Amino acid sequence: MTDNTSGVSAGTERTAQGTRDVPVFSPTTDIHETADALIVTVEMPGIDKDGVNVALEQRELTIAGHCRPFAPDGYALTHAEYREGDFERSFTLSDAIDGSAIQASMKDGILTLTLPKAKPEPSKTINVTAG
Template identity: 50%
Template structure:
């Protein structure tokens, strides 16, 4: 069942499921993501333009990995928006992980508005030999 690692069953982030109410009056977007698995582990790559490293919050609770990004884009008052193809706001997305992730050694890097999370596989996930004793 190695393939099922972080098969990334996505959490439905329904607004009512949030314990904390958002205090910033801005929209929250679901960041576009790439997830791929290698022999070493699983890598998540999320696009969060406008978010710098300090604005990223990654939490892992009960195997639910939640990524939040706070945009630091500021526009001077003298500018008036006259045309828009994208909205500015924060980002949030959650994934359920399988058990065999080494939660202690998750590494996160943020560059050019893209967050990369490296989730190494846990040692215990490797196949174990079970000795069967003759009765």
């Protein structure tokens, strides 16, 4: 399992491209394996399920979450220990995954992905014909 983002931007923030003026964070992630799937759990506090995008291309899994900044009416932020922002991270998966059967769910700010392992292709016998 390779973390494609760790070398450059993991843990650090950069500003989202385009017009959004929010930082982009590398989300805290656990990955574990079961007999028939990889389970990825990603911490994305403050992200609504509609703001999540998951893409798998070849073996590269990209996870993105877009935040809707919290701005309560009539209140001003006076003390801040965390910043809101978007989340983005990508991984190269070591196992072949059946991309058509990925399941994703969101609960309490945790995105859980179930990535079923692809069944190995049945071996093919090649008949040799006499020329």
